[in-house]
Amino acid sequence: MNDYKDITLQGMWKNNPALVQLLGLCPLLAVTATFINGLGLGIATMLVLIGSNITVSLIRNLVRNEIRIPVFVMIIAAFVTIIQLLMNAFTYELYLSLGIFIPLIVTNCAIIGRAEAFASKNTPGIAAFDGLMMGLGFALVLVVLGGMREVLGAGTLFAGADRLFGPVAESWTLTLFKTDSPFLLAILPPGAFLGMGLLIAVKNIIDAKLAARTPKQTEKATRARVTADT
Amino acid sequence: MRLTLSSSPHQRVRRDTGQVMRLVIYAMVPGIIAQTVIFGWGVLIQSVIACTTALLAEGLIVYLRKRPVDRTLGDCSALLTALLIAVSIPPALPWWMTVIGTLFAIAVAKQVYGGLGFNIFNPAMVAYVVLLISFPAAMTMWLPPQSLSTLSPGFVDMLSVIFTGYTMQGYDVGQLKQLTDGLTSATPLDTLKTGLTQGMTYSEVLSRPAFDSGLFDAMGAGWGWVSLAYLLGGLMLIQQRVISWHIPGSLLVSVFIFASMLHLANGDLYASPIFHLTNGAVMIGAFFIATDPVSASTTSRGRLIFGAAIGFWVVIIRTFGGYPDAVAFGVLLMNMAVPLIDYYTRPRTYGHAAKSNRKK
Known part of the structure; x- marks a missing residue:
């Protein structure tokens, strides 16, 4: 069970694909202009990653080492095609607004990275869990960044929720403030870079605070070391 | 009284950062006076807003970073940044936009990088570009010179426009832009850009009221005088040896050369070099913005390249780009190139042969 706890921690925080590995930045920065766009792409990426x-x-034991990368890419491409067709069928407007970034999930390094680094060395159950956690960690950052940019740029939250959840969600849009001159910087690509940098900074601050709080274990050692093999 | 005797060489104490920054601020006074006389009280009100924001923001961030607050505020660099922002934005800009721009300059462009001396970009120009791409409509709402406008707002009116959007009589910024001839005013650079897209020739554009200055044909009404005032302040800075002549000199010469080349190629489409030099932010940019000691190149040859490249970008972006003025973009673009320029223009170390000789 400890394995699962560790995988959760790795995916969501310590080794978060977006904040720490900095993988898949292209879709991350391009589509997170709103909360719902971020959520849509986050879920799509997560499903592909699990599959x-x-x-x-x-x-993993059937593929020869020399050709594993092309095989992985074809598997990922197959899943991306499935997701793309599903989104085309059920969430057509979201499919249109995400555009090229749905097929581009194929090139998301976070996915092939997990295939190579984790799935090809572990059993299916634990690999699926790793995919879920890495996908959740990625989706979480997309959603936070999208929400941040939407609030700053347009003063709304959950705008266009009906594109993902159907007509029920039409009234979910929260209008925090109305303005005639929206803060365009937040919606434009530079805002994504700045927001991403701020998120990474916040994560580093929290990490530093946590590290400062946990007592150093070396303090217990009173014996003076004379050798250099630390 | 203590008399100290020391052996030679005797060297005078160099100015500290605070003194340099204050001298630059004093040198901006002629320009600010010209802007106030010609365009009204807006620039002074904006200066107060920007300076207050900058000092508060800098103080708070430096306090949070556990650095000495009084020493950081005492170097006046935040004040200078705030003043540069205040003179480069439209005088009737809503107060909260000025606050956002200044906060961005101090917090993101300066302190995030580590404070004065570590910022790779000029903070004032970062603020200007952030505001320009975020609020393009408000950032191009320049009021006409008071000699041309029908309603020249006084101090209270200006204060009211900046804080509420309307004058005491209820006019908004759009109405304040009305000229005596019923047309809406625009800056000379704007007038040229829209005139050319409407199919006018350059000399036809010059007959518009925005160019009624009486000194040169191509000098914008009011704007030209502001440029000359900043030129005066800039020459004072060079005379006081606060800045070297390299950056402003090469920048102005390069604007002149590239603008002349285009103008000689097609005088109907491309503005004359005098137009480029006296309008927009070229003068203040050459003497006050591009010479920022932190974000500019540090070697003499590097400064020549740095200034010339900014001049090149100013002419190119003004002529072919989407925005009317380009000094901020030019400065930021070349800020990025500074490490490269400095690397390739390192001066010969005393006692060492020049690179080309060593290879032989």
């Missing part, structure tokens, strides 16, 4: 992790893990 590809399970499949790669299942065939």
Whole structure:
């Protein structure tokens, strides 16, 4: 069970694909102009990640080492195609607003990275869990960044929720403030870079605070070291 | 009284940062006076807003970073940044936009990088560009010179416009822009850009009221005088040896050369070099903005390249780009290139042969 706890911590925080590994920045920065766009792409990426992790893990002993990367890419491409067709069918407007970034999930390094680094070395169950946690960590950053940019740029939150959740969600839009001159910087790509930098900074601050709080274990050692093999 | 005797060489104490910054601020006074006389009280009100924001923001951030607050505020660099922002934004800009711009300059462009001396970009120009791309409509709402406008707002009216959006009589900024001939005013650079897109020739554009200055044909009404005032302040800075002549000199010469080349190629489409030099932010940019000791190049040859490249970008972006003025973009673009320029223009170390000789 400790494995699962560790994988959760790795995916959501310590080794977060967006904040720490800095993988998949292209879709991350391009589509997070609103909360719902971020959520949509986050879920799509997570589903692809789970599917590809399970499949790669299942065939890990059948694929020869020399050709593993092309095989992984084809598996990922297959799952991306599935997701793309599903979104085309059920969330057509979101599909249109995400545009090229849905097929581009294929090139998201976070996915092939997990296939290579984790799924190809572990059993399907744990690989699926890793995909879920890495996907959740990625989606979380997309959603936070999207929400931040939407609030700053347009003064709303959850605008266009109906594109993901159907007509029920039409009234979910929260209008925090109305303005004639929106803060365009937040919506434009530079705002994504700045927001991303701020999120990473916040994470580093929290990490530093946590590290400062946990007592140093070396303090217990009173014996003076004379050798240099620390 | 203590008399100290020391052996030679005797060297005078160099000015500290605070003195340099204060001298630059004093040198801006002629320009600010010209802007106030010609365009009204707006620039002074904006200066107060920007300076207050800058000092508060800098003080708070330096306090949070556990650095000495009084020493940081005492170097006056935040004050100078705030003043540069205040003179480069439209005088009737809503107060909260000025606050956002100044906060961005101090917090993001300066303190995030580590404070004065570590910022790679000129904070005032970062603020200007942030405001320009965020609020393009408000950032191009320049009031006409008071000699041309029908309603020249007084101090109370200006204060009211900045804080509420309307004068005491209820006019908004759009109405304040009305000229005596019923047309809406625009800056000379704007007038040229829209005139050219409407199919006018350059000399036809010059007959518009925005160019009624009486000194040169191409000098914008009011704007030209502001530029000359900043030129005066800049020459004072060079005379006081606060800045070297390299950056402003090469910048102005390069604007002149590139503008002349275009103008000679097609005088109907491309503005004359005098137009480029006397309008917009070229003068203040050359002497006060591009010479920022932190974000500019540090070697003599590097400064020549730095200034010339900014001049090149100013002419190119003004002529072919989407925005009317380009000094801020030019400065920021070349700020990025400064490490490279400095690397390739390192002066010969005393006692060492020049690079080309060593290879032989």
